[in-house]
Amino acid sequence: MQTELFVDMIGVQRQEVVISELDDIDTLVRTYRARLLRFVTFSVGDADVAASIVQDCFLKAHNSREQFRYECSISTWLTTIAVNLVRDHQRVQKFQFWRKVGKTAVDVMDVASFLPSSERSPEVQLISRERAKAVAAALETLSERQRTVFLLRFSEEMELPEIARATGMPINTVRTHMHRALKAVRARVGGNAHG
Amino acid sequence: MAEHLTDEQMLDVFLGETLDQNTMAHLADCAICKSEIAATKSGLEGFNELGANWAETEAVRKIRVRSRFALRTGIGAGTAWSMTALTAAALIVFVVSQWGHLQTRLVNANRDQPTTAEIQRDNQWMAAMDRDLRYGPDSAGYPTAVLQSARTSAKRHGTKVVSN
Numbered sequence: 001m002q003t004e005l006f007v008d009m010i011g012v013q014r015q016e017v018v019i020s021e022l023d024d025i026d027t028l029v030r031t032y033r034a035r036l037l038r039f040v041t042f043s044v045g046d047a048d049v050a051a052s053i054v055q056d057c058f059l060k061a062h063n064s065r066e067q068f069r070y071e072c073s074i075s076t077w078l079t080t081i082a083v084n085l086v087r088d089h090q091r092v093q094k095f096q097f098w099r100k101v102g103k104t105a106v107d108v109m110d111v112a113s114f115l116p117s118s119e120r121s122p123e124v125q126l127i128s129r130e131r132a133k134a135v136a137a138a139l140e141t142l143s144e145r146q147r148t149v150f151l152l153r154f155s156e157e158m159e160l161p162e163i164a165r166a167t168g169m170p171i172n173t174v175r176t177h178m179h180r181a182l183k184a185v186r187a188r189v190g191g192n193a194h195g
Numbered sequence: 196m197a198e199h200l201t202d203e204q205m206l207d208v209f210l211g212e213t214l215d216q217n218t219m220a221h222l223a224d225c226a227i228c229k230s231e232i233a234a235t236k237s238g239l240e241g242f243n244e245l246g247a248n249w250a251e252t253e254a255v256r257k258i259r260v261r262s263r264f265a266l267r268t269g270i271g272a273g274t275a276w277s278m279t280a281l282t283a284a285a286l287i288v289f290v291v292s293q294w295g296h297l298q299t300r301l302v303n304a305n306r307d308q309p310t311t312a313e314i315q316r317d318n319q320w321m322a323a324m325d326r327d328l329r330y331g332p333d334s335a336g337y338p339t340a341v342l343q344s345a346r347t348s349a350k351r352h353g354t355k356v357v358s359n
Contacts, residue, residue: 034254038246047253108249109242131238132245153210154239155246160210179206186205189238190231 021074022065029058032078035156039079042151043086044093045140047108053089057082072162079156080166083148090144109133131189138188142181149174150181200228208232 041050152163164171
């Protein structure tokens with residue numbers, strides 16, 4: 001009985017923390033912006049558009065914070081909103097042949113830098129950078145769904161059921177997209193000669 | 196040596212799922228599969244690290260939001276400025292082509308406007324007319340001069356002064 005009460009209290013405390021975090025949009029932005037920015041940039045392949053989508057995502061989250069049901073983490077919830085916004089954006093973009101893409105995912109890999117580390121020699125960093133660029137290039141060849149699923153798993157480190165919930169796809173479909181995406185990335189990065 | 200790992204087995208490896216005995220045995224022996232997995236994992240780690248570092252740097256920068264219009268239409272600041280410049284150029288061409296006509300209209304408009312002195316004279320004339328109507332002609336001793344001035348003014352405006 002005491003244990004149940006304790007669990008209930010922890011649940012209530014957790015909800016209060018989540019509510020206060022959702023109410024304070026500044027904290028929300030500070031905590032999750034970088035993570036969302038990375039996901040959206042590699043999803044849409046344009047850093048400028050990604051910045052706008054991320055802002056929209058926070059605004060949408062803040063406006064609909066009452067609808068948050070505590071069934072997942074705030075991060076997953078925000079990612080789900082971002083996935084929907086990315087999908088909306090890509091639907092509109094299909095008809096915009098005149099659109100000029102800003103900084104692409106591969107450009108981002110060019111300007112980004114590794115954190116200083118004594119463990120890695122310049123040669124190793126160069127090889128890692130080339131491989132990272134190959135991953136970014138491979139992502140650009142994937143379909144929208146394959147890319148989303150791949151990023152959610154390997155960048156956001158979400159589990160398959162979470163990805164299925166965020167994307168609204170059955171787990172088997174998620175797995176199929178993951179299978180194709182990984183094969184394309186392996187072919188570019190791992191020098192896949194067999195299968 | 197058995198055949199290399201299939202795509203499905205590779206997927207299991209990357210998803211961190213439980214591997215069967217055969218897969219584990221093959222992985223322990225096959226340098227090609229091990230090297231492919233290592234290269235892909237290294238690529239993914241580099242991709243994530245570079246992406247995260249870039250995003251951390253970007254995230255602390257001042258938030259620069261494009262308008263909803265720009266986001267939806269893809270018309271950026273450059274295009275918007277070009278359109279503004281084009282509109283301004285068209286406006287200048289229009290003004291230049293219509294300049295002569297506009298000048299004539301402005302001169303005519305200025306000529307039609309009565310001056311302050313004329314308005315003052317008109318007021319005096321109206322007051323004199325009022326006085327004449329109320330108390331009879333020459334009641335104030337000065338209406339003739341005022342009437343003369345009013346006639347001049349009226350002539351310019353194309354109206355007639357009817358003297359009693």
